[in-house]
């Protein structure tokens with residue numbers, strides 16, 4: 001376990017006043033799009049092992065449409081592996097992933113993207129040699145329909161589609177995330193905090209129905225963290241996108257999430273509201289070790 | 294830079310030739326290209342045609358290697374497939390060039406699809422070896438399937454003609470070759486800035502992330518192989534009407550290496566760089582040839598020693614560029630432009 005996680009665990013009760021206020025304001029409006037009393041994603045009995053190492057053991061998780069669900073746990077607990085099973089990079093040996101009533105356990109990752117599962121990575125995975133604009137446009141790949149021949153000939157319909165995409169990306173994503181001035185910059189030349197924002201931008205361009213965020217504020221300073229938290233809440237409130245996020249920053253997790261799942265050594269040891277999780281003895285033990293319990 | 298969120302400004306920001314300066318230079322280049330055959334001598338005209346065919350083929354390889362990061366050592370073989378298909382349709386079936394060349398391109402596309410099929414599973418060195426074996430197999434077919442390809446004697450083809458007008462001189466065929474090449478450069482430019490061009494580069498840069506945004510790796514890689522070998526096939530078809538003969542020796546492994554050298558020296562993934570690379574790699578051996586001609590005066594057997602130097606020079610250039618200038622001449626040119634930034638060049 002890292003120092004950071006311990007500190008995070010101890011900070012559990014810390015509250016960021018401005019962000020919380022902002023959150024409350026928004027909380028009153030119902031998210032657009034998804035209704036809240038339906039599971040959009042459910043994971044049942046998921047087991048995954050690498051050779052002899054069990055990364056996940058019989059994990060269950062259900063995610064309400066329009067909610068923000070947090071996944072926390074010490075390093076190596078299997079959080080990223082769980083996200084990888086949901087987005088399709090890992091094939092679990094056992095169990096089932098259901099998205100929007102459809103069993104997607106065996107569906108390839110690129111098809112899951114088409115179904116509306118968007119995702120960002122723990123260590124940003126951007127196309128570094130490309131511009132911010134091209135990276136974000138790539139997020140919309142599955143929503144475009146021009147065939148390769150019509151794009152080469154740049155037919156009127158291909159041209160229209162490209163211009164519509166450009167407008168949409170500018171208005172819905174670059175403006176929203178306040179990175180429109182960076183559009184022609186090469187991604188590799190940007191600071192880490194901005195790269196994380198571009199990673200989110202690319203995922204938003206997919207117009208996902210669910211967004212899986214792997215440590216969205218890791219490595220960010222206080223101000224960048226506040227910004228990112230606000231963006232995440234806005235995405236949920238304004239677009240009704242369901243959010244699942246992994247995070248070590250307990251302040252962020254407690255502020256943003258409606259429900260939190262706790263993983264430890266591949267097992268889901270707790271699931272509940274932030275208040276329940278904060279008081280759960282098993283969670284405290286997992287974070288602080290046996291001697292502290 | 295964009296000021297305000299105007300539709301028009303996005304449209305102009307997305308245009309191929311973005312600045313007035315670029316458009317002016319393109320206009321000048323177009324006029325020069327049209328006038329060129331009337332003022333150039335035979336030798337220069339021959340070189341221009343040769344370079345146009347090579348540039349077209351090299352562009353195909355650059356789409357494969359530069360855009361999607363998939364290596365191929367069999368590019369000349371796809372050019373051969375296009376050339377043989379064109380020559381057979383023209384000489385046996387008497388079809389006109391405007392059918393035989395696209396048909397050659399189509400057959401090469403199919404060959405590319407087959408050879409590219411294992412590319413989902415194999416990468417890098419293994420893909421190089423798989424494409425190398427395609428090169429060897431096709432060369433063997435060109436040589437040994439005598440009843441169709443004419444064996445080592447090859448096939449002779451009548452000059453291209455359109456409405457009774459025969460493109461039987463270098464001057465006349467120039468317009469066909471350069472015209473087709475220019476059009477295909479524009480098509481590639483469009484491709485690069487489209488959803489497919491972005492998908493190609495995404496597969497090269499980070500295939501995991503490409504998948505997460507919904508790019509189907511297999512489909513995209515195969516598509517790149519198909520486009521690449523289509524370009525080679527069309528170049529092969531033009532070659533047929535340029536030289537009016539095809540033989541198996543026209544498309545050896547060394548031509549595949551030459552394409553590779555053009556792409557690396559010119560700049561991986563750079564469309565403009567493909568032109569620079571072609572010009573450079575065509576002129577170097579010509580200069581070597583001139584050099585050996587001079588050397589013969591004092592050293593009569595010079596040619597037999599200096600001729601193989603060509604391959605050595607190619608190999609050396611590939612290595613030198615890979616080590617010292619991996620972005621190729623395109624990047625060198627960009628630096629020169631920046632240096633002379635007072636000039637009215639595109640920004």
Ligand SMILES: Nc1ncnc2c1ncn2[C@@H]1O[C@H](COP(=O)(O)OP(=O)(O)OP(=O)(O)O)[C@@H](O)[C@H]1O
Pocket residue numbers: 050053054055073074075076077078079080081082122
């Ligand atoms: N591709 C893989 N091959 C082998 N082992 C893996 C692989 N991916 C994950 N693991 C192992 O599975 C376990 C869970 O890893 P995972 O990345 O899911 O943890 P995590 O909870 O995301 O940790 P962190 O907080 O450090 O990101 C670890 O022991 C890890 O070493």
Ligand SMILES: [Mg+2]
Pocket residue numbers: 079080081122
């Ligand atoms: Mg992780």
